[in-house]
Every structure is written in structure tokens, then in C-alpha cells.
Amino acid sequence: MITKTVVGIAAGVCGTLFLGYCIYFDHKRRSDPLFKQKLKERRLKSRKQQQNKESTTKSQLPDFRDTAAVQKFFLEQVQLGEELLAQGDFENGVEHLTNAVAVCGQPQQLLQVLQQTLPVQVFQMLLQRLPIVSQQVAASASGTGGLVEDDLE
Structure with a gap:
């Protein structure tokens, strides 16, 4: 007790x-007389960081008539994808790698390399996302703005 x-x-x-x-x-x-001011500054800083993160993860497709721009875009997408995967951000990393595969001149060879180097779940995410991104790239390349049939299946 x-x-x-x-x-x-x-x-x-x-x-x-x-x-x-x-x-x-x-x-x-x-x-604290400065509490509200500090809180507003902290929230504003957080919003800016979120916007910067979103702008770096979103990518603009290059002009497909300019081969140098396409090559630069490809290399940037591969690099960003690898960095994000290394940080554990699989969704954004897969998005960038999918962009790279979609603009690649020899996508089958790149997919073979990625299959050997990526974890199975990540590679499956890439394969699921690839038809959608490929359609967007094809639409951008043709200049139609709509969806175009893709023969990757």
C-alpha cells in the first residue's frame, strides 16, 4: 500500500x-512583445523554403529542337533524381528519373541500368509513372499540348 x-x-x-x-x-x-513578429517571420521563411523546394522539384521540359538543351535537361534530371533518392525522397526522385528516361534517346538501355541499380519498389514506381510522363513529353515535343499515343507498353 x-x-x-x-x-x-x-x-x-x-x-x-x-x-x-x-x-x-x-x-x-x-x-514577449516580438512574439507575433517572430512567428510571422518564421512562417514566411517556411513558406519560402516550401516554394523553393517545389520549384526545384518541378521541371520544365526543354525545347526538343535544341539537342544541347535536351542533353542538359537529361543530365540535370538524372542528377536531381539521384540526389533525391539518396535523401530518401523517392517520389520526387522517381519523377526526375522518369523525366530523364522520357527524353532519353535510348530509353531501354537506361531502364536496364536503372533496374540493376534501383531498389525494386523504386523501379516499379518509375515504370508506373513512365507512360504518363512519356505522353506529356511526346505532346510537348509535337507541340499539340494534348495527349499523344505512346508505344512504350
Whole structure:
């Protein structure tokens, strides 16, 4: 009985100390005259970082008449895809690698290399996404803006 009572009292004291800690720091935070300004700055900084991240993960297709631009785009997409996969961002990494495969002159050879180097789940994600991206690339290359039949299946 004594141990249960001691444990109950200790839990009550700890709960009271934690509640006091929370109330003290909440009061300190609310009484800070620059709190709202700091909060707005932190939120604005977070939004800018999110926008920068989104802009780096979204890619604009190159002009397909310019082979140098297509080659540069291909290399950038492969590099970004590898970096994102290394960071654990599989969805965005697969998106960039899919873009690279879609503009590649020899996609079958690149797919063979990727199949050997990528984990099975990641490679499956790439294969699922490839027809959609290939249609977008074909539409952009033809200048129609619509979906074009693709013979990758």
C-alpha cells in the first residue's frame, strides 16, 4: 500500500511541476512583445523554403529542337533524381528519373541500368509513372499540348 501511495504522490507532483512549467513558458511567450513578429517571420521563411523546394522539384521540359538543351535537361534530371533518392525522397526522385528516361534517346538501355541499380519498389514506381510522363513529353515535343499515343507498353 505504501508504494502505491508514494507512486501516486510522485506522479501528482511530477504532473503539477510539468503543468507549472507549461504555464510559466506560455506566459513568457505571450508577454514577449516580438512574439507575433517572430512567428510571422518564421512562417514566411517556411513558406519560402516550401516554394523553393517545389520549384526545384518541378521541371520544365526543354525545347526538343535544341539537342544541347535536351542533353542538359537529361543530365540535370538524372542528377536531381539521384540526389533525391539518396535523401530518401523517392517520389520526387522517381519523377526526375522518369523525366530523364522520357527524353532519353535510348530509353531501354537506361531502364536496364536503372533496374540493376534501383531498389525494386523504386523501379516499379518509375515504370508506373513512365507512360504518363512519356505522353506529356511526346505532346510537348509535337507541340499539340494534348495527349499523344505512346508505344512504350
